[in-house]
Amino acid sequence: xxxxxxxxxxxxxxxxxxxxxxxxxxxxxxxxxxxxxxxxxxxxxxxxxxxxxxxxxxxxxxxxxxxxxxxxxxxxxxxxxxxxxxxxxxxxxxxxxxxxxxxxxxxxxxxxxxxxxxxxxxxxxxxxxxxxxxxxxxxxxxxxxxxxxxxxxxxxxxxxxxxxxxxxxxxxxxxxxxxxxxxxxxxxxxxxxxxxxxxxxxxxxxxxxxxxxxxxxxxxxxxxxxxxxxxxxxxxxxxxxxxxxxxxxxxxxxxxxxxxxxxxxxxxxxxxxxxxxxxxxxxxxxxxxxxxxxxxxxxxxxxxxxxxxxxxxxxxxxxxxxxxxxxxxxxxxxxxxxxxxxxxxxxxxxxxxxxxxxxxxxxxxxxxxxxxxxxxxxxxxxxxxxxxxxxxxxxxxxxxxxxxxxxxxxxxxxxxxxxxxxxxxxxxxxxxxxxxxxxxxxxxxxxxxxxxxxx
Numbered sequence: 195x196x197x198x199x200x201x202x203x204x205x206x207x208x209x210x211x212x213x214x215x216x217x218x219x220x221x222x223x224x225x226x227x228x229x230x231x232x233x234x235x236x237x238x239x240x241x242x243x244x245x246x247x248x249x250x251x252x253x254x255x256x257x258x259x260x261x262x263x264x265x266x267x268x269x270x271x272x273x274x275x276x277x278x279x280x281x282x283x284x285x286x287x288x289x290x291x292x293x294x295x296x297x298x299x300x301x302x303x304x305x306x307x308x309x310x311x312x313x314x315x316x317x318x319x320x321x322x323x324x325x326x327x328x329x330x331x332x333x334x335x336x337x338x339x340x341x342x343x344x345x346x347x348x349x350x351x352x353x354x355x356x357x358x359x360x361x362x363x364x365x366x367x368x369x370x371x372x373x374x375x376x377x378x379x380x381x382x383x384x385x386x387x388x389x390x391x392x393x394x395x396x397x398x399x400x401x402x403x404x405x406x407x408x409x410x411x412x413x414x415x416x417x418x419x420x421x422x423x424x425x426x427x428x429x430x431x432x433x434x435x436x437x438x439x440x441x442x443x444x445x446x447x448x449x450x451x452x453x454x455x456x457x458x459x460x461x462x463x464x465x466x467x468x469x470x471x472x473x474x475x476x477x478x479x480x481x482x483x484x485x486x487x488x489x490x491x492x493x494x495x496x497x498x499x500x501x502x503x504x505x506x507x508x509x510x511x512x513x514x515x516x517x518x519x520x521x522x523x524x525x526x527x528x529x530x531x532x533x534x535x536x537x538x539x540x541x542x543x544x545x546x547x548x549x550x551x552x553x554x555x556x557x558x559x560x561x562x563x564x565x566x567x568x569x570x571x572x573x574x575x576x577x578x579x580x581x582x583x584x585x586x587x588x589x590x591x592x593x594x595x596x597x598x599x600x601x602x603x604x605x606x607x608x609x610x611x612x613x614x615x616x617x618x619x620x621x622x623x624x625x626x627x628x629x630x631x632x633x634x635x636x637x638x639x640x641x642x643x644x645x646x647x648x649x
Contacts, residue, residue: 212256212264219272220249222359229348237342238283245275265308269320273301277327285343286335290353296360298328303367381430382437384419389446393418396450397618400627401470401589401611404603408628410468412504412611413451414618415443435476444477445486451501452494454621459496463628468500470532475508484523491527498528504555506534507545518548525550532589536577546584554581556607558592565597571605578606 223245230239248271255264279294286292302324309317330336344352388394395418398411417425434440451471458464477483491498503524509517521531532553533545545551556577563570581588590602593612602610616627 209256212261213253216249216252216256216268220246220253223249226352229351233345233348235345235348238344241279241283245272248272248275266316269301269305269308269324272297273320273324273327276301277331280331281336281338282341283344284352285337285341287343287346287349290346290349292331292335293352293356293360295328295331296357297363298324298331300360300363300367302328303364307367381425381433382439385417385430385434385439385443388417388419389442391420393420394443394446396447396454396621398454398621398624399611399618400616400624401468401609402615403609406615408467409609410470410502411624412470412472412618413447413454414472415447416618435474438476440474441477441480441483444474447471448487448490452490452496455496455500456494459500464625465497466500468502468530470502470504472504472534473509475506478505478509478517478520484520487524487529488527499530502530502532502553504532504534505551510545514545514548518550521550546580546586551586553587553589556588556590558612561590561592561598561602561612562594564601565595571601574602574607575605582606 223242227239227242227246230236230242248267251271252264252268255261255267276294276297280292284292284294302321305317305321305324309321395416396413397416398413400408401410401412403409415427415431417427417430419425431440434443448471451469455467455469458467458469480486491501505521525531530553531549531551532555533549533551534555535557536554554577556574560570560574560577564574578588587609588607589609589611590598590607591611593599593602593610593614595614598612599610599614619627
């Protein structure tokens with residue numbers, strides 16, 4: 195599972211970095227606000243308050259950890275400000291060129307850094323808009339009819355100060371980009387070696403029904419480095435994504451998972467178990483993913499309905515229609531799909547209309563507050579009712595307490611996964627747990643207490 199200490203440290207550093215960046219931008223804007231106000235340029239001073247306000251909003255978002263929203267607000271708000279300020283106030287004159295637009299390439303590069311972290315069409319649009327408006331504002335003296343140029347005595351300061359600041363920020367961005375692109379290389383090289391030397395393995399976390407019986411498992415990738423020990427997925431999965439290793443690693447996971455299902459199919463006590471496997475967007479959108487999976491199914495001679503592919507909304511970067519077509523083709527082979535992290539995305543409901551999913555996996559963020567928050571319980575009730583209306587099965591992940599389990603059972607959840615029922619464990623331990631006699635039924639309809647001690 196994810197190493198919380200590692201994640202917390204990275205998150206804290208990221209928060210501090212974003213806070214420092216927004217404060218720097220805010221103070222720079224305050225500086226110009228004071229300059230313009232002291233010269234009686236009230237309109238320009240008021241305009242400079244816009245980036246000050248945007249910086250404060252971004253500071254709050256960074257503090258709250260809303261990084262995706264922070265980046266979106268920061269890029270769009272400053273893009274609009276730079277364009278507006280350049281067209282209304284920063285009008286080029288002989289000997290005094292326009293300088294505000296020099297921040298646009300920096301904005302585009304920051305957008306590219308964000309795109310590397312989470313690709314999206316909106317991010318590409320922001321990058322394209324930043325670069326296109328930079329070219330237009332640099333090559334022409336375009337201005338709005340009601341433009342109010344900055345007085346020459348103030349422009350002489352900005353002509354030197356703004357390019358200097360833009361150059362410094364540009365250098366910092368280049369350094370950040372270099373770190374972003376080179377940091378994963380070391381761990382990526384180790385990952386390639388890990389595949390060759392058998393350092394990667396699967397752990398199996400039980401999935402149980404309302405009677406507490408094990409009905410399946412989720413296969414989770416683990417890496418035991420010979421010198422660094424256990425490396426959390428939160429460290430090596432992003433690195434693998436960035437350098438394009440996920441399709442290779444994903445195929446390894448599928449190979450191991452299908453070998454396990456083949457092993458189970460020979461045992462009547464295990465033949466009905468399902469095995470869930472996470473499939474990354476980069477792996478799913480590979481052109482040969484369908485043929486690769488078909489070959490694996492034929493080689494291992496398993497019942498394809500026993501394999502469940504867990505997908506998140508990120509697979510839709512290739513577009514809804516091609517993804518739906520590929521899922522339909524795979525479903526024709528007998529495979530089933532679960533929509534992972536359901537409830538956390540922006541368009542999950544719309545996707546249910548087009549994608550042939552059979553299961554909704556309720557995100558752990560809803561489960562965590564199920565027993566304590568009436569709002570979370572209400573959201574869970576709505577999700578479960580929606581799944582029931584659409585004929586979809588449901589499973590809740592991250593179940594850690596009896597109280598959470600009881601609330602989910604009362605609301606009609608059909609299956610559960612989490613530490614309350616068992617931690618991810620080696621295959622031998624998971625198979626040994628299957629031999630434990632089933633727990634006695636509960637009269638109240640709640641799942642029985644956990645019967646798994648393996649960890």
